[in-house]
Amino acid sequence: MAEYDYDLFTIGAGSGGVRASRVAAAHGARVAIAEEYRVGGTCVIRGCVPKKMLVYGAHFAEDLEDATRFGWEIGNAKFDWKRLRDNVLADVDRLNGLYTQTLENNGVDIFGERATITGPHEITLASGETKTARIILIATGARPHVPSIPGHDLGITSNEAFHLDAIPDRILIAGGGYIANEFAGVFNALGAKVTIVNRSDKLLRGYEEALRDRLLQISITKGIDFRFNADLRGIEKNPDGSLKVSMTNNDPIDVDCVLFATGRVPNIEGLGLEAAGVEVNDHGAVTVDDEARTNIASIYAVGDVTNRVQLTPVAIREGQAFADRVFGDKPSKVDYSCIPAAVFSHPPIASVGLTEAQANEQLGSVAVYTSDFRPMKNALVQRNERALYKMICDGETGRVVGLHAIGPEAPEIIQAAAIAVKAGLTKADFDATVAVHPTMAEELVLLK
Structure with missing residues (x-):
């Protein structure tokens, strides 16, 4: 050798x-x-x-x-x-x-x-x-990824977002994936006027549709603006130092910062x-x-x-x-099935396994269980923001093939639940588990 x-x-x-x-x-x-x-x-x-x-x-x-x-x-x-x-x-x-x-x-x-x-x-x-x-x-x-549009050098990416000298008064975020929605939640909560511009009509492709729709509804309520089916055409600097962003199917918009979140x-x-x-x-x-x-x-x-x-x-x-x-002479391969994922938006989304649409394509029979509720904390503070949990099961066997949640601490909850999905447990196994009350996680064993 x-x-x-x-x-x-x-x-x-x-x-x-x-x-x-x-x-x-x-x-x-x-x-x-x-x-x-x-x-x-x-x-x-x-x-x-x-x-x-x-x-x-x-x-x-x-x-x-x-x-x-x-x-x-x-x-x-x-x-x-x-x-x-x-x-x-x-x-x-x-x-x-x-x-x-x-x-x-x-x-x-x-x-x-x-x-x-x-x-x-x-x-x-x-x-x-x-x-x-x-x-x-x-x-x-x-x-x-930075789009090849005129003035693209006037924008920033997630790399530079951590080093800003100040929170911009107005920020345009290009993209509809997890990075776009996470930074939108951060900047909006910290006082910026946030506009998300997305080239398609959907946010967070690949995630459960009901959760995507819920996040969009809550985000709009929180004051985030959305422009769908809009391709960026260019960025130019205004005399006052602000940026004018042009796009298809929409009027131009003046902002103080453009953040590209258009993939990697x-x-x-x-x-x-x-x-x-x-x-x-x-x-x-x-x-x-x-x-x-x-x-x-x-x-x-x-x-x-x-x-x-x-x-x-x-x-x-x-x-x-x-x-x-x-x-190490240890035969080992990565199992890419059933990988849990989270979007740390406001509120966060967490998911593992098949969506309802994917299950309908892959399985002959599908059973769906949901819980749409207002977390206890939100009830006391009179905030109408609701959480949504969704369980997707094989209709023949009852095996849980997907779990999806949007609400406070959803990623923390899904991590443990992902073990059950990976292990092939059934809806009956969830139902047989005693709830921890009062928690949001108990909804997973009380789904109807």
Whole structure:
């Protein structure tokens, strides 16, 4: 066997790359990882973790308003965006340090620079230094897509949203997916006038229709504007520094900030994939088999760069399975069925399994159970916002094939319920479970 500098060289220190590198090293492999920005990847540095912290901060707006109904006199409460922003970024620094420490503690060599694949077993660093490895793992993730419209450089993406100097008075968010709806909830709660512009007539494609409709209804009640079937045509700067955004089927709108939330594209540019002969698909994603191997036997890929399921826990599972299989002699593959997901909107959505439409397509008989209720807290504060839970079952066997919820703490509730769906439990199993009262979660065992 040829002698290499490393058994594994990982390009990209995000969730999938870090997990794969750490586990491979624990199996005794000699491992190196290259990261041109910061260890932790999109989720930790500029994605789900700092975003969730902003969501927490934004929820205080309603909580402070509701507090008076619970007997509290808050006084002249004030919000300081820069304080929240800086505290969030400081915690990102902390997490970056922890991820780096984890790799170092496992004996992984870290190169803080860009790496390019220059052969089936060769990597060239930005410094010009070359390294060889028996196995190369591509884990470079994805980045926000920016539409090619005139003036696109005047907008920002989710990457820059965490670094704003102030909450904009008026913000236009382009897109209808989870990133668009999450930031819409945050900025709206923190005082911005939010307009969502979506090229189709649907929000959150792939989620249960009843939940999507409920979120739209609640969002409009909260003051968020929506423009559907609208393609952005261009952005130009007004004399006063504001932005004029033109679009199809709608009048132009003046705003102070444009946030693109129009999807994410795999990071493959400049990686040397063409020179190495690594195949990519029509969407620019690295093509892999069910063992994460590319068409080049020594090169693998995990995470968002493969564009299979763009979720952090999936990237982690893929990295773990890859390392166990290749370096730990533990046959392991990722099961992509029944993956739970959440949208941290205001209120949040959570889902696992089939939607009603999907179940009708795949199953001969379907039974649907729902609970449409006002959470106890909302009742006391006289807020009419209602939660909705929906269970989809195989009509023949009673097996639960899908659970969907919108309401406070829905993601926390669905995580445990997803175990039951994954295990193939039935509606009768849910019905036989004693409720925890009074909770919102008890509705899952009281569905009619």
